[in-house]
Each structure stands twice: as structure tokens, then as C-alpha cells.
Amino acid sequence: MTPRTVTRGAPARRQAMLDYIIQAGSAQVDELAERFGVSRMTVHRDLDALSDQGMVNKQHGGVTTRSSSVFESNFALRSHIATREKQALARAALEEIASGEAVMLDDSTTAAELALLLPAREPLTVITNGLESIDRLKAASGIKLITLGGDYQPRFNATFGLLCEQTLANLRANVAVLSASAILGTTAYVQDPTVTQIKRAQMAAAERRILLVHSAKFGHGALHRLADLKEFDLVLIDESLAAEHRATLDEAEIRYRLIEA
Numbered sequence: 001m002t003p004r005t006v007t008r009g010a011p012a013r014r015q016a017m018l019d020y021i022i023q024a025g026s027a028q029v030d031e032l033a034e035r036f037g038v039s040r041m042t043v044h045r046d047l048d049a050l051s052d053q054g055m056v057n058k059q060h061g062g063v064t065t066r067s068s069s070v071f072e073s074n075f076a077l078r079s080h081i082a083t084r085e086k087q088a089l090a091r092a093a094l095e096e097i098a099s100g101e102a103v104m105l106d107d108s109t110t111a112a113e114l115a116l117l118l119p120a121r122e123p124l125t126v127i128t129n130g131l132e133s134i135d136r137l138k139a140a141s142g143i144k145l146i147t148l149g150g151d152y153q154p155r156f157n158a159t160f161g162l163l164c165e166q167t168l169a170n171l172r173a174n175v176a177v178l179s180a181s182a183i184l185g186t187t188a189y190v191q192d193p194t195v196t197q198i199k200r201a202q203m204a205a206a207e208r209r210i211l212l213v214h215s216a217k218f219g220h221g222a223l224h225r226l227a228d229l230k231e232f233d234l235v236l237i238d239e240s241l242a243a244e245h246r247a248t249l250d251e252a253e254i255r256y257r258l259i260e261a
Contacts, residue, residue, distance in 0.1 A: 013038070014046045018055055026064040053155075075132070075157040078109045082214045085238040088261040089212040090114040092236050093177055096210055097121050101174040104202050105133050107158030107195065108179035110212045112136065119143060127173055129159045129198060146171070153194070160194045168201040176206030180213055182220040183245075186229045186252045188213070189222035196224040208233045215241040229254045 013036055020035065021027050032043045047063050050056045056063045090113035097103055099121050105111040105128040115133035118124055122142025128134060129148040137143050150164030178199055180188035188211065190196040203209050211232045218241060229235055229249070235256040249256050 010046065010049075014050060017043075017046055018050055021056055021063055022065055026062060028062040030061075032063075075107075075109065075155065079112075079132075081109075082216065082238075083113075085214050085240075085261040086110045086113045086212070088238060088259050089214075089236050090117055092257065092259045093210055093212055094118070094120065096208075096234065097124070097175060099123060101125070102127065102172070104128070104171075104173040104176035104206050105130060106176070106178040106199055106202055107156050108212070110179045110214075111177055114177055114212075125173075127171055129164055131157045131159075148198075150198075156192075156195060158195075160198050164198055165201050168198070168205045171205050173206040175208040175210060176202045177210045177212060178202060180211065180217065180226050181222040183213060183218045183229070184221040185248060186254055188226040188229060190224050190226045191222040193224050196226055199226055203227065203231070211235045213237055215239075215245075218242065218245040229256075 017032060017036060020032075029040055029043050029047075033040050036043070047056060047058050051058050056065060086109060089110055093114050094117045097118070100123060102125040103118065105115060105126060107130040109132070111128070112130060112132040115126070115128075115136040118126060118137065119140045119142060122140065123144070124142065125144040125146065126133070126137055127146040127148065129150065131152075134145065134147055137145050148159055148164045148167050150159035151161035152159050181191045182189045190199060209232045211229070211234070213235065215238050230252070233255060235249075235254060236259055237256055238261045239258040240261070241258060
């Protein structure tokens with residue numbers, strides 16, 4: 001018998017349903033109805049809502065996750081992708097941070113993994129627009145947490161916009177830790193223009209810049225150019241990076257390190 005997932009209210013049920021679909025890759029309506037203890041009609045309403053938000057792709061009798069660049073920008077999806085590699089990259093990034101520094105974190109799920117580790121470097125000042133990182137650090141007594149205001153975008157679980165950019169213009173961090181959507185050649189790309197703008201502002205507000213990127217992102221492009229990899233003081237990548245991409249980085253003399261996941 002399929003274990004039943006108990007949730008309270010449609011929003012919580014839909015989030016749990018999305019998490020289940022992301023991990024499974026696809027699901028049938030009857031399967032979801034049994035798992036969440038609701039009717040087929042309720043499942044269809046939930047899937048319609050998730051589909052309208054660009055989260056899933058409804059098919060006859062079932063649903064799949066979307067592989068489009070729009071869906072891959074969603075925080076809920078990204079939080080389930082390459083978790084082991086992100087945690088390894090976060091541990092490596094922590095080695096580059098000293099107590100007493102001001103650290104800038106972007107909205108990425110990889111930066112959120114680093115946020116979990118930062119209390120080990122207390123005291124620290126942490127500046128971020130990512131609500132997941134804020135949530136993970138808010139109870140840390142040795143962390144001075146500076147939150148960047150702006151327009152909240154649920155899809156990224158972060159704030160962006162003019163207010164966020166203006167706040168960044170008045171701050172200076174020792175190090176900024178960021179991620180990117182894709183790496184093509186030696187250029188980092190991001191899919192969303194609003195996200196790209198804030199990431200660039202974060203880079204400009206920091207003395208040192210570290211890029212954390214999963215090897216699977218190499219060889220792909222996205223809509224907006226973020227920066228050349230030479231603009232980063234260090235690029236941390238999991239050790240699964242293909243030899244051809246390593247050769248490209250070596251030829252361009254990019255400062256990078258491969259991390260065992």
C-alpha cells in the first residue's frame with residue numbers, strides 16, 4: 001500500500017505534491033489521489049494550479065516535471081537537483097571564508113547550502129536576498145544578517161528589483177558567493193534578466209568573487225550573460241566535469257578547483 005502524505009490546506013498539499021513529482025519525475029492522477037488522500041478531481045485542480053505556475057506538464061492521466069529553462073529556474077525544483085554536489089561545493093566554499101568577514105550570498109540553492117555551514121565561521125556578517133539562506137541563518141547568534149529588500153518573487157524565493165539593487169550599491173562585502181544557470185565556454189549565463197541584474201550588483205559589491213557550479217551546467221547556455229569566468233577569483237566545480245571542459249578552463253587560465261562530492 002502506498003504511504004499516505006498528510007498535509008493541511010491546498011497550498012501545503014500542492015507543495016508536497018510538487019516535491020513528490022520532482023523526485024519521481026512523473027506521476028499518475030490515481031497515484032497522487034491515493035498518496036495525498038484526496039479525490040481525483042482535487043488532484044486535477046492541484047495539477048492545474050501547478051501547471052498554470054509553470055511547474056508541471058499535465059498529460060493524459062498523469063503529470064511530468066517540465067524540463068524547460070523556465071521550470072529549471074524554480075527554487076523548488078533546484079533544491080532537489082544535485083544535492084550531494086551542492087553540499088560538497090558549499091563545504092569547499094566555507095574554506096575560503098574567514099571569521100569576521102562580510103559574506104554576500106546570492107539566491108541560489110547552492111548558496112543556501114553554504115548558509116547552513118556559515119555559523120562555523122562566527123562571527124560573520126551575511127548579506128543576502130535569498131529567503132532560504134535568511135531562514136537558515138536567522139537564529140544564529142554570531143551572524144549579523146543583512147537582508148536585501150525589494151520585490152519578492154516566489155519562483156526564486158528571493159527579492160529583486162530597484163530597492164534590492166540600490167541597497168547593494170551602498171554595501172561592500174569581503175566575498176560574494178554565487179552560482180549560475182549555465183556555463184558555455186568560459187562564460188557564465190543566467191536565464192532570468194532580473195536575477196542576472198542582482199547577481200551582477202552582488203559581484204560589484206564584493207572584493208572577492210567565488211562561483212559554485214555543478215558540472216552538468218557546462219556546455220549549455222542561457223538567455224543572459226552574467227560574467228566571464230575570469231571575473232571570479234575562484235570557480236568551484238564538482239569532480240565530474242568532463243575532460244573537454246577542463247581543457248577549456250585550463251587553456252583560458254581560469255582559476256578553478258575540482259571538488260570531490
